[in-house]
Amino acid sequence: MSETPATDADGVEQIALRDYAEKAYLDYSMYVILDRALPHIGDGLKPVQRRIVYAMSELGLKAGAKFKKSARTVGDVIGKFHPHGDSAAYEAMVLMAQSFSYRYPLVDGQGNWGSADDPKSFAAMRYTESRLAAYAEALLGELGQGTVDWVPNFDGTLDEPALLPAQVPNVLLNGTTGIAVGMATDIPPHNLREVIAAAVHLLDSPRATVDALCEHMLAPDYPTEAEIITPLADIRAIYATGRGSLRMRALWERENGDIVVTALPYQTSGARVLEQIAQQMQARKLPMVADLRDESDHESPTRLVIVPRSNRVDGDALMSHLFASTDLERSYRVNLNMIGTDGRPAVKPLDVILREWLAFRTETVRRRLQHRLERVLSRLHLLEGYLVAYLNIDEVIHIIRTEDKPKPALVQRFGITEVQAEAILELKLRNLAKLEEMKIRTEQNELEAEREKLDKLLGSEARLKTLIRKELLAVAEQYGDDRRSPVVQREEARAFSEVELMSADPITVVVSEKGWIRAAKGHDIDPAGLSYKSGDGFKLEARGRSNQPAVLLDSTGRAYTIATHNLPSARGQGEPLTGRISPPSGAVFNGLLMGDTDRRYLLASDGGYGFVTTLGDLQAKNRAGKAALTLPRGAHVLPPAVIESDATWVAAASNEGRLLVFPLQELPVLARGKGNKIMSIPGARVEKREEYLVGVVALRDDDALVIHAGKRHLTLKGTELAHYRGERGRRGNKLPRGFQRTDRIALATRG
Structure with a gap:
């Protein structure tokens, strides 16, 4: 048993500060994890997103409805279900409306909802208008059919759904990011058709492995045409462990000699990319680029033009450098952390995610069918009462007119239940005239057939699985689309080295007898005629280019590499080689080489x-050189x-x-x-x-x-x-x- 807190003379509880702080922190942590930051595996939504979608459905803002001011929705959300700041609720709503942020947007927005360059540039909620997107019906369509539990809202005056009865694995489709206490989540978006195909395969083969599922679900599918360049083996390792990282690379093409970027990685700003390239141009690190232009418009949302200085510029090498040094290539963390059907957060591999979701979906469909069966049985029960009333309509009318309490009289006279008697009493006179035996029996036959079908579905796991499979394929047909982010194998990007960015001017490198080195411009100098220190003189020379390193060979057989672009001028007397390399004591230099590798x-x-x-084999990367x-x-x-x-x-x-x-x-x-x-x-x-x-x-x-x-x-x-x-x-x-x-x-x- 837990200890009762001590109280003072005034009856105030006395709790140790350490115990109070520990409990408060744990309570806050669990609240942030379960009610703020992490999505549920069932509908793939965080509480604020779920409440926004539900509030919009309650306002009648379905896909075919007229747009309403976003402030109206936000007011309902924070007033009825989510007692937090309006800006936080509105930002969550904006994110669900941005086609460049959500693979399958849940909100259809009208007005300024931000841009890919600046997602935070959306207008205030008093200006924008919104309604639910058609895809939201896949989450809300079965809500009123007894499919989910309902819980009181924050003040106990209303009920709200604990989860939405999602017909698709939305947790994988739109993905999400979030930071809780001691944990975070980074779930990338995926293609609906591929996810459904993997779920159907798992439904047909319950023991399917991650590799088998990846045959149907290749990789994440972001709302951009940029390429996913992570190898498929690495992607499968991510799905097997639930953790890893992905890389995306921009799409580009040559157009009249210019380089045109047509698609950027997920959540990458084109303005930011141009700024990064311009900074390199100003620092003279991109001498092969002459100009930059942003030609993006409504017809071409992404069109960044890079103009090379000449047609001789190697476009592939230039783009490889830009991929390595700008946001034209980005890495994305993957952390498949979510709240499972057991109510606990965990990082889950792909097969576990789909198995848990299928279990959630199976239970949802079972509850829907059971709810419908109860409605059918209830209606059949009432129809039996209506049939009695039709066959004895004159006597029924007489009892109603003459009895003070007609309900028990009807129950006693015709042997019907109180529910049936109540239904008969609530009928309007005009409906009594319309009660026709044929119509009642026709509806009874239809409902009996439906009851039999529902009983078979609920009594057979195989039939239930077939129904779920059929419904999943129908949803994929209704809302599915082609993959947007191609999965492509590419070589690793490599930035230009400092030497590669330099001009290839002819130089002559000279080494003296005492080990001093310098460089002269051109190849037409006389090294022996240069000025040397007293007691020193010319020993070695090599002719090459300023972007080529020099290789020195010493008397011990070691080779050393020295960059030549920053050697002192031959007008002076140079600098000692020992300032750049570390040869053994007493070693002298016997060879000086320059040229192509x-x-x-x-x-x-x-x-x-x-x-x-x-x-190339003689070149070394460290000061101590290499044994040659x-x-x-x-x-x-x-x-x-x-x-x-x-x-x-x-x-x-x-x-x-x-x-x-x-x-x-x-x-x-x-x-x-x-x-x-x-x-x-x-x-x-x-x-x-x-x-x-x-x-x-x-x-x-x-x-x-x-x-x-x-x-x-x-x-x-x-x-x-x-x-x-x-x-x-x-x-x-x-x-x-x-x-x-x-x-x-x-x-x-x-x-």
């Missing part, structure tokens, strides 16, 4: 090993050699005056590693620095190779090079006398 290079160590790679070339013991990194697209041979020379030329295809293409043996050099001689490679180059068939030994140089080409051809990994042939101590090799400059 698919440009090929030959990486090799002077220990005689190497491989082919691409500039693995060095044999005692070996050093050779400067990378460019491989032209038509190169077919590799030439390698050692300091001992040996030269080997072999096919380029014999070297592997790797992203990193040691590579394969280029020229056979004993490891011990490499460690002692007695013999090692001095250079490798990639040759074309008509290239000439220049061998340098001190101040001497030797040019070999054609048949002269053929003498040094062999298999990869051989020792190679000796060069002529005077070149026994080779310094380096290089391609001859083409004239």
Whole structure:
């Protein structure tokens, strides 16, 4: 038993503040959850929405009625059923009237009810007029047929329906959002035909799985033609768990070179999208866009025109960037949280939602049939009394005229019930004249047939299920329409990187011996003639574009990537590389590369090993770079050699005056590693620095190779090079006398 609260001398209850606050908070929480924020699975409505629809039906504002001022409806709602602010009730009413917010609007509005750009721009309720939409009949049609329970209103003077007898799973059709205490709901709208098809399938196959239901109900269906781009497997996972997220993407097309957006994601403002694009244009992040226009009108509710600077602009890439950086693509949370038939809130998977709703619908139809059966039986009972009155009409009239209390006299004389006697007494004289036996018996026969049919329906689960199935299909035929939001597989949107948005100006990147880097505009500069710090000088250069990164290769075989668009000008002396990357202590730089990511290079160590790679494989994302070339013991990194697209041979020379030329295809293409043996050099001689490679180059068939030994140089080409051809990994042939101590090799400059 609960403890009785203590009272003071004046009889006032004494309750601990903690207990009082806890109870008050819990009471408030349950009120917000059950009576404010969450929809019921039965009719899919929150209490305020249910009361608005019911109040409008009581005012006679059905779909065919004349419009009435919205203030009249709001007054009835807050005065009779929903004692809250008029603005809150009106906003709930507006939402149900907006075709861009509700998939199947419940209210038909006349006047300014807001726009997709600004849903809150609706006129005051004293200006707008409204009535129920035709679809509302699917919720109200069976209301007066004993289908639902009735409860007192807030002051106990009126009754209101606890639920509406929905003929469709409205909780899925229009969806809803709401924030309660400790929980929220985000139910997306769906297509009526698809939901009915899934419900019918579940009715026919009670053990159907979520996957089977998703064959009929593909995905949510928003009141917009924008695409749902979430993969179907992810959508099915949402339906299986009741939680997840969806992505929608705007529709666009090319029209005379312009990009025209024709449909926006759900609840997305076109003005907001144009503002986001304009902000990027002002920040010079969209140099490929020349102009924006909003050409939306009544005929084309959404028509946003994006004008590219030229026909060479890649429309797909531009829109991919805009999808990633603006509201042209949006994500929507899904949280199928609702109040179930047990009166408790819960997040439910799709199969549970439809099973519970079908149970609700079955009980509603059963109550409707039972109510009708009672009406039929009551009418048959009265008809029996009328038949008695017709067959004995003169005696009935005599009893009524002569008896002080005719009811008991009629009951005693004809053996009828008090109800039948009361019905006879309430008949008007003119109706007595019209009582014809044939009409009474005809109505009796019709009602007897209906009673028999109702008894069969109520006595057979199979017949009842068939009736529900037939009625569901009829509602789908009456109110259903085609899907509006197509489900499409699309690649993930990608925003332009900072480099991609920059102009591709020619630049020359220069690295000094002490590791200082800078960039000069153009390709016609002399790097050796630039100004250097005392004791420093030119070491490496690379020519490329300002939107291309530079790749540095150090003496440990690590590769580093540096953005070139923000390098200091060559007019100064640059900045140290250590401010941008973190090479190992003592490392020096042996290679500087720029170009397209698919440009090929030959990486090799002077220990005689190497491989082919691409500039893209050498690029790293962090300051510490990435391990590219693995060095044999005692070996050093050779400067990378460019491989032209038509190169077919590799030439390698050692300091001992040996030269080997072999096919380029014999070297592997790797992203990193040691590579394969280029020229056979004993490891011990490499460690002692007695013999090692001095250079490798990639040759074309008509290239000439220049061998340098001190101040001497030797040019070999054609048949002269053929003498040094062999298999990869051989020792190679000796060069002529005077070149026994080779310094380096290089391609001859083409004239």
